[in-house]
Amino acid sequence: MTEQGETPEMTIISSTIKSAVQTAKSYSKLSTPMTNLPQRSHIPIPLRTNILIVGGAYAGIAALRALQVNLTSRIPKDGNKISITLVEPKDGLLNILGISRSIVSPQFAQTQYVSFNKLDHIRFNSIISDDDSEEHYDPSWFSKDDEQLQLNFIHGRITSLDLSSAEYTLNNSTTTTGKIDFDYVIMASGRDRNWPTTPLANTQQQFLDEVGRAKEQIENANIISIIGAGAVGTEIAGDIKTAYPDKTVNLIHPHEHFPPEPLSLEFKTMVQDSIERAGVNIYLNTRIEKVLDNNNLLTTTQKIIESELNFHCCSKHNNTSFLPQQLQNHIINGQVNTNDYLQLTTPQNQHSQENFFVIGDLVNFPIIKSAGWAMYMGRQVANNITSLIFDGVLVETMPDLSKMPYGMVIVGGNEEIISELSGDVQLNHEGYKKEYLDYCIGKVRATLDV
Numbered sequence: 515m516t517e518q519g520e521t522p523e524m525t526i527i528s529s530t531i532k533s534a535v536q537t538a539k540s541y542s543k544l545s546t547p548m549t550n551l552p553q554r555s556h557i558p559i560p561l562r563t564n565i566l567i568v569g570g571a572y573a574g575i576a577a578l579r580a581l582q583v584n585l586t587s588r589i590p591k592d593g594n595k596i597s598i599t600l601v602e603p604k605d606g607l608l609n610i611l612g613i614s615r616s617i618v619s620p621q622f623a624q625t626q627y628v629s630f631n632k633l634d635h636i637r638f639n640s641i642i643s644d645d646d647s648e649e650h651y652d653p654s655w656f657s658k659d660d661e662q663l664q665l666n667f668i669h670g671r672i673t674s675l676d677l678s679s680a681e682y683t684l685n686n687s688t689t690t691t692g693k694i695d696f697d698y699v700i701m702a703s704g705r706d707r708n709w710p711t712t713p714l715a716n717t718q719q720q721f722l723d724e725v726g727r728a729k730e731q732i733e734n735a736n737i738i739s740i741i742g743a744g745a746v747g748t749e750i751a752g753d754i755k756t757a758y759p760d761k762t763v764n765l766i767h768p769h770e771h772f773p774p775e776p777l778s779l780e781f782k783t784m785v786q787d788s789i790e791r792a793g794v795n796i797y798l799n800t801r802i803e804k805v806l807d808n809n810n811l812l813t814t815t816q817k818i819i820e821s822e823l824n825f826h827c828c829s830k831h832n833n834t835s836f837l838p839q840q841l842q843n844h845i846i847n848g849q850v851n852t853n854d855y856l857q858l859t860t861p862q863n864q865h866s867q868e869n870f871f872v873i874g875d876l877v878n879f880p881i882i883k884s885a886g887w888a889m890y891m892g893r894q895v896a897n898n899i900t901s902l903i904f905d906g907v908l909v910e911t912m913p914d915l916s917k918m919p920y921g922m923v924i925v926g927g928n929e930e931i932i933s934e935l936s937g938d939v940q941l942n943h944e945g946y947k948k949e950y951l952d953y954c955i956g957k958v959r960a961t962l963d964v
Contacts, residue, residue, distance in 0.1 A: 547597030558692025570602030573874030576892025643669030742828030792927020
């Protein structure tokens with residue numbers, strides 16, 4: 515932490531002056547990682563790593579890539595390797611932004627899941643996975659020996675995480691666990707929603723099979739209802755109606771306007787108008803009490819909405835269940851409390867854990883959770899961990915959120931793009947139209963440098 519009255523810029527200057535002394539004190543404190551791991555392991559094995567990253571979506575990959583760049587430039591040529599271990603159930607980057615289009619277009623879906631071995635700049639020295647498919651272990655997955663970094667990929671899930679160690683399982687065997695000891699951890703485990711918004715897939719082929727099943731369900735139904743008109747529900751309704759204009763599509767929302775984020779009435783009205791013009795039936799101020807046996811929907815006012823297929827887009831939960839009870843106390847209304855450096859801290863901000871960082875959708879900040887913020891935080895934390903290791907100081911805080919304008923881009927009906935940024939509401943902004951031709955996967959990869 516910076517001293518009282520000291521600006522981050524002053525800290526950077528000070529750290530440069532003290533770098534030789536601090537490097538000896540901080541870099542030498544890192545534990546010796548396990549660099550003799552097998553290139554492939556089909557069973558969980560214990561390992562020691564310097565930096566553990568929990569989650570490989572936007573935030574986790576942003577942190578991984580930024581750490582690669584930062585550390586490679588700072589590790590002495592004759593210094594010890596630094597080990598980074600990524601734990602993620604999927605073996606690739608899934609662009610969640612493109613799910614709504616994916617479930618109506620398998621061809622489009624193929625572009626939205628990019629296996630890690632197809633990403634630029636990311637190759638692993640060791641992979642621990644019980645997926646024994648031949649494709650999963652071709653040479654393109656692996657890095658040539660790196661003199662400075664050891665990158666490990668665990669194709670599985672964290673089952674427990676404390677301040678210095680974690681336990682994990684692989685995807686297909688949940689009874690056998692492995693232990694990871696670490697110096698720093700970046701918790702980027704994100705949030706899950708109902709299927710198909712959060713696919714169950716762990717590989718690209720499984721993802722294509724899943725969206726294929728969703729498409730088949732849509733094609734076999736004449737009346738489709740989306741419950742919840744957040745950004746996800748709105749885009750699913752719009753994409754289904756655009757792809758299948760002859761089907762009845764209902765969008766059901768418990769409030770007077772949508773989406774629920776703190777955006778202008780002008781923006782919300784434009785979103786609703788776009789959806790209505792596409793022919794979607796909108797039910798406002800309507801809550802569903804239960805789904806009947808025939809898939810019709812019973813509202814809390816005891817009215818029946820006829821339906822044959824229902825997508826529930828009205829709930830989400832952050833992936834924090836693997837934290838022990840003492841760390842569960844850092845969770846406020848489902849979100850993890852951090853300081854402005856994104857270090858885990860108590861709800862009263864009285865004590866922060868220097869080695870434990872939390873990023874992405876999990877954080878307890880007044881922002882609209884987005885891929886952009888997730889990638890921003892991943893880079894920020896990578897900068898702070900690098901500086902802690904080599905200079906012994908933190909260098910970058912979150913920006914002043916009271917001065918940050920809210921913004922959002924939504925795909926409405928007939929592939930219309932509705933956007934708001936700094937109060938400027940537009941329909942079919944040319945820049946956003948180009949970005950959403952691929953639902954931003956190109957922009958995401960460029961931002962992540964992968």
